[in-house]
Amino acid sequence: MEKEGETLQAWKERLGQELDRVVAFWMEHSHDQEHGGFFTCLGRNGKVYDDLKYVWLQGRQVWMYCRLYRKFERFRRPELLDSAKAGGEFLLRYARVAPPGKKCAFVLTRDGRPVKVQRTIFSECFYIMAMDELWRVTGEARYKSEAVEMMDQIVHWVRKDPSGLGRPWLSGAPASESMAVPMMLLNLVEQLGEADKEMASKYAELDDWCAQRILQHVQRDGQAVLENVSEDGKELPGCLGRHQNAGHALEAGWFLLRHATRKGDPELRAHIIDKFLLLPFRSGWDPDHGGLLYFQDVDGLCPTQLEWAMKLWWPHSEAMIAFLMGYSDSGDPALLHLFYQVAEYTFRQFRDPEHGEWFGYLNRDGSVALTIKGGPFKGCFHVPRCLAMCEEMLDALLSR
């Protein structure tokens, strides 16, 4: 036990130092002092190679800065809060394509003009995360009402009427559900309901609905998590139905573990650990080179996505959170050892000791495929969220 405590302590320090370095990278390179918001297209050394502003990543960085400010004494620094507020103002002014309509752009020019709009809910989801967390650190009610109004709009799009998203109805398109949708909503339910009984109560039914919808993605007699299923929880035909994304399953896993904790349901917890942590790890971990394959076909066929065998940073950061949370909640040492296994691989392969932050995209053999530190889909989010959450969990474990 003493040995175990030492290992936990060593990882806590390692994660904490890495978090400091990662936050320093984004503080140094990503702030747009002129327009507010963040540059996320950053080369290996942090140099901006494109000044487009991706709305997912704007919202995520605002959220991350506020969360660090709120939860970590050492990050209670005015420059973090000021940058988060400037990012929040940028979103408030520019994210929506045609205010007062709530549909947000996917990407904006540096000065906030819309470049592309996705017909999905994800820009809006990260907008909510930013606003809710800004409310929590500033206490300004306008942020909270922005968050709640957008949340109600998203729930309407998902559960009542998707026509506002702009997708045409097509007779051959299967009524499929991507796991990403109930996952994101579940994450938002947790965000909005934290230490807020009124919000928790408002979204209690949605909390259960999301969990039930995610659980429907367990298919093949409980032997696989599939990324897309029909709305009534059946496997879909073709590649779409056979598609697996281990990183998503593991991320859904820890969202669901939080749900099980809210519900006080140890049986559900055991089911989640089995289906959303252990299954995806077993099928997704590359036995030859280590690391999680990005996509798989449940029948073992070759996926059609060119990047299927690459190793991306975010499935690994989500796996670290999932296994450490699984261990914290259950005490099962097998989960702690999986955390160590993933964390060792991740620190060895993704970290850049020279310039800070992590590489995002490796070849199957672990060599770096893209040297960028940020881009259209990688910003200040998965890496620091993982490091911060794992540091907190290790701290709690060590204080037990």
Added chain:
Amino acid sequence: MEKEGETLQAWKERLGQELDRVVAFWMEHSHDQEHGGFFTCLGRNGKVYDDLKYVWLQGRQVWMYCRLYRKFERFRRPELLDSAKAGGEFLLRYARVAPPGKKCAFVLTRDGRPVKVQRTIFSECFYIMAMDELWRVTGEARYKSEAVEMMDQIVHWVRKDPSGLGRPWLSGAPASESMAVPMMLLNLVEQLGEADKEMASKYAELDDWCAQRILQHVQRDGQAVLENVSEDGKELPGCLGRHQNAGHALEAGWFLLRHATRKGDPELRAHIIDKFLLLPFRSGWDPDHGGLLYFQDVDGLCPTQLEWAMKLWWPHSEAMIAFLMGYSDSGDPALLHLFYQVAEYTFRQFRDPEHGEWFGYLNRDGSVALTIKGGPFKGCFHVPRCLAMCEEMLDALLSR
């Protein structure tokens, strides 16, 4: 010279045999006898792994079968023509999303219901190629009028009013031109105008317009072909502006060589060979492993596309056509040697001697990344078109 003739003869035979094998693969595995049209999601051994029908690939396979039937004595086989006609009927019945509107789907279910619609012109372009070539082999006027009506619709979308494509106008979206658009139109001008003075005359102005627009993509004082430029031919900011696609440049190169032949303009031909054949090859050929990199950033920065360093089949088949055509038109032996260099690499790395057809997607080092023979973007088109055109060109060279 005798030695050179022997090498040309050997390649002609090698290409011809490969063409037979490739056509046999698609004949054996891709025909949907029940609904017409073609399965293109085929595994390494030809087994169908998804029955969705991608409209680009339906149109391309109809075109390819008709072209082979029309130009090669040994392919004047009723089963090729019958399958092409069945594919044509499938397109006529199902490709358009809301007839009489001309917008076509991107992908259909096996029985022809629309699954996805792209807000671009490419499904429609391959629809035209299918219809025009069906007209040429059958003589049925309805095919020709389908082709011409769709062509006029596309030209309207591109040059007059794109609103029918369904893309929203966004204030931050640069008025950019992807080289793919004038390239495809130029290819269609050649298709529709072949041995048809009336059509050639109808589209003569468009022929020049397309060539001029493609030539605008030569940037950086003539030192680079950029995939996206502004509508008035200026470099665009950011990744979009710096994006290079060597395969597209080489394909545009041989479309332009045909244009220069139509115009009888040897000066233009020399310019095209320099800018669209030699430049992209020099910057795109991988000095370490051979093969053409898929995407590059003109400033040598890391592209954001995960597949940028992969080797795809179609840039190589287009390069083979471009260099052999460049040699045929100019007599420059350097171009013939580049043809040999690309063809040797291509036959060594992409062919599958065991099951036929070519792999489509290799890792940077030339190892196979995806074992599929067909998928959402790979059908019966680039490989047989390359083999057929090169066989014809070698035949002509040997008969001189």
